[in-house]
Amino acid sequence: MFAIPRNQLQHHYCNKNPIYSGFYLAVSQTHVSTSTTAQRHSNSACSSNSTTALFRFLGKEPRNAIFCRHSMVALYSSRTYRGPISRSLRRRISKRAKAAAKPVLDQTLFQRATSQLPPRFTHEELHNVIALQDDPLVCLELFNWASQQHRFRHNVLTYHITIKKLGAAKMYKEMDDVVNQVLAVPSVASEALYNTMIYYFTEARKLIRAVNIYNQMRSSRKLDCRPSIRTYNILFAALLSRGKNSYVNHVYMETVRCLFKQMVDDGVEPDIFCLNSMIKGYVLSLHVNDALRIFHQMGTVYNCQPNSYSYDYLIHGLCAQGRTRNARELCDRMKRSGFVPSSKSYNSLVNSLALEGEIDEAVKFLWEMAENQRLADFITYRTVLDEISRQKRIGDALRLLEVFQEKNLVDRHMYGKLLYELEDTSRGPNIRS
Structure with a gap:
């Protein structure tokens, strides 16, 4: 094995790659030896593949980690991992490496983009040029470059397209800086711009940040910046997209309940997506009676008729609680309304009937599933x-x-x-x- 002292390895890589100068390599002293004696013992040496990876690491293709037979040299961390490395740990290390790597601006694309703008460009012209760029770094550089131009101030158009580009590229830190500029000037805002901010913050799982922007919308003096049904649907979808963990949904459901109450108090009329989100949230948090209450209020209180998703959520929730008779009644009502139950509803109902010993009814629903092209x-x-x-x-x-x-x-x-x-x-x- 070709051994390199740790201080030389660190010095060489940091000088060659100044981006990573704030990080260093952690080498397992137990399994990776820098002495010449270790070269003669195959049981403590790395494989030839690891040596190749080491040279690649020091060359033009840096790697975030070097795997040896019993140890790993990890970049971006002072931790040393010993023993076999699991797949999940490798994924986490790779994810951290990608997050720490700084992208480089393509100067050619940036110069080409600026050449498309006239000397005294308008907001619409800058918006169109940014919208045509595929590289989010070029979009950000165009935005910053325009901020330095004489007599130019960004407006809703340029802020909106920049936030969209950065959010879609998951450059959330850079997006956050642009969002702070928008929030510093309350007059430069719109409902669509606020909704875009909330959406991408929920995508980044920065729920507190998203709720803070929502609160700023509610306190805004501009009527066209107040929360709309689109705002609430984005928040509901984010809070209820935590998988099937009933405990997590139970915790978030209290926030969803408060948001729904604020929406109704502010005079925002819920739509079918909003009401189905409430039904789904109550079912996932094991509050099926509350879900049924929303279901029965859809037509009379909110003037919105249930759709197939409304029935499917409830049938699954009722079966999960062993209320098979209520689930069957709701399924019959669903079919009378012209809807076909989903595979999930059918599977839940058949399982519940079978567990209660009603085999004939369970088999009957199995044949019905086949007729309706639903898979068990x-x-x-x-x-x-x-x-x-x-x-x-x-x-x-x-x-x-x-x-x-x-x-x-x-x-x-x-x-x-x-x-x-x-x-x-x-x-x-x-x-x-």
């Missing part, structure tokens, strides 16, 4: 077949599985897994064929 998942089929087997009718379960295969409801892989489950169950005691 593996858990649904297994639940139905297991319940049939539990009632000591293993022969009926096997025959039903054969019918599923004949009608191409299950593929070969799923059929094999289900057959294995049934054969394993049939080996138990007191099973009737």
